[in-house]
Amino acid sequence: MLTGENLVQLVAKLLHQGLGMAGLSGFISIIDPVVCAVVMFGFISVFVMFLVWMERKVSAHMQSRIGPNRVGPLGLLQTVADAIKLTIKEDVKPVNRDKIPYYIAPIIAFVATFAGMIVIPFDKGMVVQNLNIGMLYVIAITSFTVIAILSAGWSSNNKFALLGGFRSAAQIVSYEVPLVMSLVPIIMITGTLSFTGVVEYQEKAGYWLVFPEFLAFLIFITSATAEANRAPFDIPEAESELIGGFHTEYSGVKFAMFFLGEYIAVIVSSAVAVTVFLGGWLPVPFLHFLHIPGFIWFMAKLLLVIYLIMAFRWTFPRLRVDQLMDFGWKVLIPISIINILLTGFCILFFGKGV
Amino acid sequence: MGALGSYFKNIFLGFWNLMIGLSITTKYFFKPTMTQQYPEERLPLPERSRSMIKLIYDGEKDQFNCVACMMCAKACPNNCIKLEGVRQADGKRRMTTFKLDFSTCIFCGYCVEACGFDALTFVSEEYENSVYKRGSLLQDEQAMRWNRPAHLAPPAEEPAETKAAAGAAAGA
Numbered sequence: 001m002l003t004g005e006n007l008v009q010l011v012a013k014l015l016h017q018g019l020g021m022a023g024l025s026g027f028i029s030i031i032d033p034v035v036c037a038v039v040m041f042g043f044i045s046v047f048v049m050f051l052v053w054m055e056r057k058v059s060a061h062m063q064s065r066i067g068p069n070r071v072g073p074l075g076l077l078q079t080v081a082d083a084i085k086l087t088i089k090e091d092v093k094p095v096n097r098d099k100i101p102y103y104i105a106p107i108i109a110f111v112a113t114f115a116g117m118i119v120i121p122f123d124k125g126m127v128v129q130n131l132n133i134g135m136l137y138v139i140a141i142t143s144f145t146v147i148a149i150l151s152a153g154w155s156s157n158n159k160f161a162l163l164g165g166f167r168s169a170a171q172i173v174s175y176e177v178p179l180v181m182s183l184v185p186i187i188m189i190t191g192t193l194s195f196t197g198v199v200e201y202q203e204k205a206g207y208w209l210v211f212p213e214f215l216a217f218l219i220f221i222t223s224a225t226a227e228a229n230r231a232p233f234d235i236p237e238a239e240s241e242l243i244g245g246f247h248t249e250y251s252g253v254k255f256a257m258f259f260l261g262e263y264i265a266v267i268v269s270s271a272v273a274v275t276v277f278l279g280g281w282l283p284v285p286f287l288h289f290l291h292i293p294g295f296i297w298f299m300a301k302l303l304l305v306i307y308l309i310m311a312f313r314w315t316f317p318r319l320r321v322d323q324l325m326d327f328g329w330k331v332l333i334p335i336s337i338i339n340i341l342l343t344g345f346c347i348l349f350f351g352k353g354v
Numbered sequence: 355m356g357a358l359g360s361y362f363k364n365i366f367l368g369f370w371n372l373m374i375g376l377s378i379t380t381k382y383f384f385k386p387t388m389t390q391q392y393p394e395e396r397l398p399l400p401e402r403s404r405s406m407i408k409l410i411y412d413g414e415k416d417q418f419n420c421v422a423c424m425m426c427a428k429a430c431p432n433n434c435i436k437l438e439g440v441r442q443a444d445g446k447r448r449m450t451t452f453k454l455d456f457s458t459c460i461f462c463g464y465c466v467e468a469c470g471f472d473a474l475t476f477v478s479e480e481y482e483n484s485v486y487k488r489g490s491l492l493q494d495e496q497a498m499r500w501n502r503p504a505h506l507a508p509p510a511e512e513p514a515e516t517k518a519a520a521g522a523a524a525g526a
Binding site: 058060061062063064065066069218311312314315316331335 | 365369372375376378379380382383384385387388389391
């Protein structure tokens, strides 16, 4: 039966044999990570293109429209056309920009979110690096985007960009707290920080952690949406108030990298939500007999969660800045503290379940 | 209910309202779209919609209904109608040339209202007025000729005798 582990082993075997035939066996330790990075980058780029198309289709159908349908079958090549257009576009730069942060910001925005992907297990054994502090790593590395956004806002030498950067700093700092606190009960239950370990716990326990920790799931999805700067928390780039926010002065490839970074942030947070709450690569209950490979289950759940985040964007109106702060500090954080306490009491009185 | 109770109640109500919104968008997500892909799909317009102005051509008598009374040209606020007519051997006037410049026409419909001889009308199925040259919008009577289908014709007038009889009856 095809599983992610077999697939990875097959590819690794073929690669190592090929390298051995080419007489490059000494470079395996260098080439392996490079291959992983390239495969991951290719997968992410294609998946982001698909997601942009999906977002346009989802929003269109929610508004009784059709959406892109001219380029390619069902408009699938529309984002490819957009990407080509963005790469060959002139790179317009403001004259009085602060040069070094201006260049570094899009790179950080892209790299920081992209680096979060390497600890996500797509299937049993199908993970770039199974860190034993995976959750800590993802939370730490993805919040680097705030540096990118702040430096982009500052270096653009534009008041709207600066305001967007400030708002983003306030927002990400506020929503980092409930994001971490919604993962604390999971760590308490499973006793591990590794994503593979969390999924293995769920396999052993026989239930997904979304059922005992539904509140934590809601808090996580909400604060992940805020972390990714997506509507209804898109005040750093609120089109109607700040033109484009921090990426007002960016064009061409640099703008594309910010755009890519936003979608990768969505993918990473949804992947974390799927792994932690929805059982990762585990099949849906009562569908074990279908023998569908684990990574297909993972992708199906991932698309479902991403659809949910897209539905948020096209349903809810944008919050004001003060409402955003109220919601973060007065609602999400107290509720997540209560959730941690409740989980602790349950573990104390009923045991851990496994 | 104390402050704490209303705090939790507010959170729950807010969550519930967001779920209502999500259910509506999800419902619309699965509904069929209402977009018409215009060049491929065309909606039939209502028969009385204001589209192109046409000259009604009477197939039976092999002539236009227009008698060149100039009422339409006088009613036109933009002076875009130019027409000429001659008196025929039987003493009736007939239109010879009719020119309507659609580049200045505002489709106000005054000419159609002013026409007393059922000669000018709006036609619903022709509404694509884009042309490559401005001059192409100046249409003459041959371009505006339109054979009216029978179901759009006005009801036939009653014969004069019955009308007079009805008038006499009303008078008596």
